[in-house]
Amino acid sequence: MAQESSINRASRRTRILNNHLVQSPSDPTSCVQSNSCLSYTPPEVTESFDFETKEMRKILDFHNLEDRDWLFRVIEQGKVFNGKERGGRMFVIPDYNQTMEQQREMTMKRIEYLLERGVFDGWLMKEGVEAELKKLAFLDVIQNFDHSLAVMLGVHFFLWGGAIQFMGTKRHHDKWLRDTETFALKGCFSMTELGHGSNVRGIETVTTYDLKAGEFVINTPCESAQKYWIGGAANHATHTVVFSQLNIDGVNQGVHAFIAQIRDEDGNISPNIRIADCGHKIGLNGVDNGRIWFDNLRIPRENLLNSVADVSPDGQYLSAIKDPDQRFAAFLSPLTSGRITIATSAVFSSKVGLATAIRYSLSRRVFSATPNGPEVLLLDYPSHQRRLLPLLAKSYALTFAGNYLKMIYVNRTPGSAKTLHVVSSAFKAIFTWHNMRTLQECREACGGQGFKTENKIGHMKGEFDVQSTFEGDNTVLMQQVCKALLSEYVAAKKKNKPFKGLGLEHMNGPVPVIPSNLTSSILRSSQFQVMYCQVCNHTFSQYISKASPILCIR
C-alpha cells in the first residue's frame, strides 16, 4: 500500500517504533534474524510507489517545506530531543516515562535550545502572511515531536502574545511583545476558573477601578473564582493575561482582559498572588498547569488591554462597541488562532498513528488462507482495510481543510472574524474528535504491539485527549457553529435574501436529486459525494421548518 509522503514525513519519528512493532534489536521477544520468523524492512525501502511521494508531501504540507525541513534538522541535532541514530537515520521521541517534574523541566530546556537556534525570531515582531505561515509551519513540526512543547509555546506566543497583539494597543505592543519573543518574560493565559470554563461570561474574578490611585484592583472573591488549569502558571510564568468582570462605579461592564505580573524574574511569586499546582494529569505532563488567586492585586490603569474598551483616568468607561455581545466576542478572538493550530496538529497526530498501524499491517501476518500456506498480511484482510483506509482518506481530507482554514486566517480581515470563529470552532472539534477515534483504531489494529509505550500510539492518546476540551470544549464549540448557521439561515429567510456565507450558499439552489440507479461507480464519484453532502445539508431546512415557530420565521 503506497504511503503518501507526509505520513512518511510524520512517521519519520515513528520508524524506530515500527521496528519495535515488528522487530526490536533491544527486544528479545521478537525473532529478528532467523528466516523462519518475522523479518522486516521498512515498506518505503521495499515498496515502489505508484506516485511521486515528494509531490504528495508538497500538496499535504502545503507551505514552508524548506523551513520545516530546517527545523527537523535543528531538532535532530539537539541533545535535549533524545535523538537515537538507527540505520543512518536520527529518531527523536520524548521520554513520557519521566516524572511530571522532569517532563516539565525538559520542556523548558527544549524551549531554551530552540530559542538559542533562533527558531522564534519574528514570531511576534514580524507581521504579514509570510511570517505567520512560517510560525504555523514551525508549530506543526514542534507538535509532531511533542504536544506539551507545542502547547507551552502556544500559550506563550498565541494566547499571552496573541492577547497583547489583538486586544492590546501600541503601548502594550511596545512594552511586552519583544520581551515575549525573547522569553525575557514568560506569559500565560488566565481565562478559566475552577467554577467556570466554557461559560466565560460567568467567571467571578472582579476588577474595580481606584480613581485616586489610577489603578485597577483585581480580586478573587471566592474559591470557585480561582484561576484553574493555567498552562505555565505552576512553575514558570512571570506574567499573565487575566480575564475578569470589570466593575466601574458599581456597574458590571462584562469580561475584560488585564496584564498582571505573577512572578519576578527570579521566579519568586509576586505579592498579593497565590499559586498552586494542578497536579499530575493523564497526559500533557510537560506543561505546568497551575491555579492562581489574586488578593486585591493592584495594577496600573494602562494594563487594561484596551483595543475594545478603555477606562479614562477620571474613571469613565469608554467603548466604541456598544453591543455587549460584540464586545465580548472581541475579547474571545485570541482563542481563534489556537483553535486553528490545534485542528491542524490533531491531523498530524492522526497521520503518525496511521503510519504506524498501516506499516505494521504491511508486515504482520495472521492465519493462513490455505493449509500450510503462508499466513495472510493484515492489510490483505478487507476488514482491516475498512478499519484503517477510510480514516486515512479522512485524514487527507482534513489536511486539505486545515490548510484552507490556515489561509483564511493568515489573510483575515475584520469582516472575516465571524467566519473564522465558526470555521475554526467546527474544525477544532471535528479534527480532534477524528484524531482520538483514529488513534484508538490504530492502537487496536496493532494488537498487543499497539499497547507498548515505545510505539507511542498509547502515549499520543493521553497527550492529545485534552484537545477535545481545552481552547473550547468541542460540544460547546459545535453549539456555537449551530447558533451561527441558524442565525445566518433565519436572517437570510427573513430578508428573503440568498444565503451568502458559512457554507450555506449551495442551499440557494434546488435540492439535488439522487439517481435511482446507484451503481458503485456513481457512488464512488466525487460528483455524487458532493451532491450527497448537499442533500444532507438541505435536511437543515427541514429541521428549521419544524423549529420555525420558535425561530419566528415563516
Ligand SMILES: CCCCCCCCCCCCC/C=C/C(=O)SCCNC(=O)CCNC(=O)[C@H](O)C(C)(C)COP(=O)(O)OP(=O)(O)OC[C@H]1O[C@@H](n2cnc3c(N)ncnc32)[C@H](O)[C@@H]1OP(=O)(O)O
Ligand atoms: C496544540 C498543538 C499544536 C498547536 C500549539 C498551539 C496551540 C495554541 C494554543 C494551545 C493552548 C492550549 C492551552 C489551553 C488554553 C485554554 O484552554 S484557554 C481557555 C479556553 N476557553 C474557551 O475557549 C472558552 C470557551 N467558551 C467560549 O468561547 C464562550 O464562552 C462561548 C461559549 C463561545 C460564548 O458563549 P455565550 O456566553 O453564549 O456567548 P454567545 O452569545 O454565543 O457569544 C457572543 C458573541 O460572540 C461571538 N463569539 C464567541 N466566541 C468568539 C470568538 N472566539 N471569536 C469571535 N466571535 C466569538 C459569538 O458568535 C456571538 O456572536 P453573535 O452570535 O453574533 O452575537
Ligand SMILES: Cc1cc2nc3c(=O)[nH]c(=O)nc-3n(C[C@H](O)[C@H](O)[C@H](O)COP(=O)(O)OP(=O)(O)OC[C@H]3O[C@@H](n4cnc5c(N)ncnc54)[C@H](O)[C@@H]3O)c2cc1C
Ligand atoms: C490540560 C489543560 C490545559 C488548559 N490550559 C488552559 C490555559 O492555559 N488557560 C485557560 O484559561 N484554560 C485552560 N484550560 C481550561 C480549559 O479551557 C477548560 O477546561 C475548557 O474550557 C472546558 O471548561 P471546563 O473544564 O470548566 O468544562 P465545563 O465547561 O464545565 O464542561 C463540562 C462538560 O459540560 C458540557 N457542557 C458545557 N456547557 C454545555 C452546554 N451549554 N450544553 C451541553 N453541554 C455542555 C461540556 O461539553 C463538558 O462535557 C486547560 C484545561 C486543560 C485540561
